[in-house]
Amino acid sequence: MTVMSQTAPYDVEAVRADFPIFRTDIRGKPLAFLDSGASAQKPQAVLDAMNAVYTSGYANVHRGAYLLSERATAAFEGSREIVRRFINARSVKEIVYTRNATEGINLVATSYGRKFLKQGDAVLISEMEHHANIVPWQLLREQIGIELRIVPIADDGSWRMDEYKKRLDGVKLVALTHTSNVLGTVTPAKEITALAHAAGAKVLLDGSQAVVHRTVDMQDIDCDFYVFTGHKLYGPTGIGVLYGKAELLESMPPYQGGGDMIRIVTFEKSTWADLPHKFEAGTPAIVEAVGLGAAIQYIEGIGIERIAQHETQLLNYATQRLSAVPGLNIQGTAAGKAGVISFTLDSAHPHDISTIVDRAGVAIRAGHHCAQPLMQRLGVPATARASLAMYSTKAEIDRLADALDTVVEMFS
Amino acid sequence: MSDDLRDLYQEVILDHGKRPRNFRQIDNASHHAHGHNPLCGDQLVVYLALDEAGVVQDVSFVGKGCAISTASASLMTEILKGKSEAQAKRLFELFHAMCTGEDSPSAEGLEDEMERLEVLSGVREFPSRVKCATLAWHTVTAAMAGQDQISTED
Numbered sequence A: 001m002t003v004m005s006q007t008a009p010y011d012v013e014a015v016r017a018d019f020p021i022f023r024t025d026i027r028g029k030p031l032a033f034l035d036s037g038a039s040a041q042k043p044q045a046v047l048d049a050m051n052a053v054y055t056s057g058y059a060n061v062h063r064g065a066y067l068l069s070e071r072a073t074a075a076f077e078g079s080r081e082i083v084r085r086f087i088n089a090r091s092v093k094e095i096v097y098t099r100n101a102t103e104g105i106n107l108v109a110t111s112y113g114r115k116f117l118k119q120g121d122a123v124l125i126s127e128m129e130h131h132a133n134i135v136p137w138q139l140l141r142e143q144i145g146i147e148l149r150i151v152p153i154a155d156d157g158s159w160r161m162d163e164y165k166k167r168l169d170g171v172k173l174v175a176l177t178h179t180s181n182v183l184g185t186v187t188p189a190k191e192i193t194a195l196a197h198a199a200g201a202k203v204l205l206d207g208s209q210a211v212v213h214r215t216v217d218m219q220d221i222d223c224d225f226y227v228f229t230g231h232k233l234y235g236p237t238g239i240g241v242l243y244g245k246a247e248l249l250e251s252m253p254p255y256q257g258g259g260d261m262i263r264i265v266t267f268e269k270s271t272w273a274d275l276p277h278k279f280e281a282g283t284p285a286i287v288e289a290v291g292l293g294a295a296i297q298y299i300e301g302i303g304i305e306r307i308a309q310h311e312t313q314l315l316n317y318a319t320q321r322l323s324a325v326p327g328l329n330i331q332g333t334a335a336g337k338a339g340v341i342s343f344t345l346d347s348a349h350p351h352d353i354s355t356i357v358d359r360a361g362v363a364i365r366a367g368h369h370c371a372q373p374l375m376q377r378l379g380v381p382a383t384a385r386a387s388l389a390m391y392s393t394k395a396e397i398d399r400l401a402d403a404l405d406t407v408v409e410m411f412s
Numbered sequence B: 001m002s003d004d005l006r007d008l009y010q011e012v013i014l015d016h017g018k019r020p021r022n023f024r025q026i027d028n029a030s031h032h033a034h035g036h037n038p039l040c041g042d043q044l045v046v047y048l049a050l051d052e053a054g055v056v057q058d059v060s061f062v063g064k065g066c067a068i069s070t071a072s073a074s075l076m077t078e079i080l081k082g083k084s085e086a087q088a089k090r091l092f093e094l095f096h097a098m099c100t101g102e103d104s105p106s107a108e109g110l111e112d113e114m115e116r117l118e119v120l121s122g123v124r125e126f127p128s129r130v131k132c133a134t135l136a137w138h139t140v141t142a143a144m145a146g147q148d149q150i151s152t153e154d
C-alpha cells in the first residue's frame, strides 16, 4: 500500500499499482478510467480489509457476547471513528451510516422534514442538484406542501451568492450540493451556511463529489447535515454517511423502525437507542463500513490535499488538451472547480462520443448525469463527462483527446 | 478504428445522421407521437399521415438525438412511405430482432426494406445503443396505436 511522504513528488504510478482493476485490459487495451465521478475504483487495501472481516472477524454486530461478534463490532464502530476524524465531526454520535448519499438525504427529508417543516415553509436547492437532492424534496412537497425554491447558477456554472441571498427569506432548510457532479463547481459552503443560519434556516450539504476532492471539516463549515457516499470515495457500494449535529439528530424521530435502533420494546411502546443507532435500523452494512474506513485510511496515507493538487494539475492539463479539440465546448468553467469536465461537441452527440472513445479503452460517462433540470438549464440533451481521481494520469487524458479527434474526424 | 465501430458508423448512417430525410412537421398529420429516451436525453416527434385504408401517405420526424437514433428515424421515414399499418408493424418486429440479434420472423415480401435497414445491424455489438436505433420505431408504432407519448425506459 502506498504511503506518500509529504515532500516527495506525487507518485501516480505507485497509486495505480494499488488498484487491481488497472491490471485488467478493456478490449485488449489498458483501461483509461475517467468515470470516477460515477463510482471510483477500489484499492487493494479496501478489498483486503473487507476480506479480513469475512475470513477472521465476521459475526453480527452489537448483539453477541462472544469474541467474533465483539471483533466485528469493534471493526464496525472503529470505522465510524475513522469517518468522524476524516470530516472532523465532534462525536461519533453524529455519524449515521446509510446505504448511500441518496438515503441520507431521504432520511433528513423524512425525519427532519416531517417533524420540523410545515406547509408553506421553503426548502432552497439550486439548479445544479443531482436528482438525489431534488426528488426527496418533491416527495415532501407532495406530503406536506412545502415550497421548493431554486437558486439559478451563472452561465459558466458559478455559484451566485446574490441570487442565493435574494431567495433566503422564509427558507427553513437550505439543501445544496457542495460540488456539482456535472460542472465541478464548488459551492462556498461556509458562507452559505452562515447566511442561512442568520436567516433562521438549517443547512444540508450534498458532499458526494466534495469529500473526494478536498478536506471537508464539519466544525469549520458548521452545516447542520452533510451526506456522502462510500463508493465514490474509493470504498464499497452499499455504505454512505449522514453527518448531523447531535442536538438535531436527538430531536428527530427515527427514520425506519426495527432491530438495533431500539432500547426497550413492548407492545405498548418502544424507546429508541442512543445516537447514532437510532437511525440505523436492522443489520447494517458491517463489512462495507469497514471497507469505507479502509478507503479513508488509504486516502489519508496519501493525503487528501496532495490528491487535490494532483487532480487540479490534471484538470488544467485536460482543460487545455480538450479545448484544442475542434468544436468542443466545456460546460462549467467556474473558478476553483473540482476535477470534473463535462463537454459537448458541435459535431457529435454525447452518446456517440462515449461509444467511440469506449472502443479506444477510455471510459467516460455520457448522459444527463442524474441532473435533468441542469441539462435543461444548459440547453443540452446530455453531456459527455470525464472525471478525475487520485489515480488519473496525463496519458489517460491524451488517450481521451486522441479518441475525440477520431470522433470529430468521423462526424465532420 | 475498430471494425465493429466502422460497422456501426457506416457512411450511410453518418450521412442520414447529419442530413436526416423527412426532417419536418406534417401540418395535417393524422397521427403523431413523442418519443423519449431518458437515458441519453434523445427526444423526437414522429408525424404520420395515414389514408382511410391505413396506408402511410407521408411520415416525418423532428427532434434531437445521437447519430444512430437520427439515422434510424430518417431511414424509417423513407421506408415506411406507401406501407400499410400491418406492414409497418411487421417491419418493426423484423428490425427489432435484427438489432437485438434475436430470432427473426419471416421477412417474406419485405426483403428489400430489410436489406436497406441492414446498415443498422451493427448496433448488435453495442447493447447500450439498441434503444437509440429503435426509438423512432417505438414512437411510430405508438402513434399508430393512438398514443402520444412513448418512453424507451421499459
Ligand SMILES: Cc1ncc(COP(=O)(O)O)c(C=O)c1O
Pocket (backbone or CB within 6 Å): A037, A038, A100, A101, A102, A103, A130, A132, A133, A177, A179, A180, A181, A206, A208, A209, A229, A370
Ligand atoms: C452530487 C451527487 N449527489 C448524490 C449522488 C448520489 O449518490 P448515491 O447514488 O451513491 O446515493 C451522486 C452520485 O451519483 C452525486 O454525484
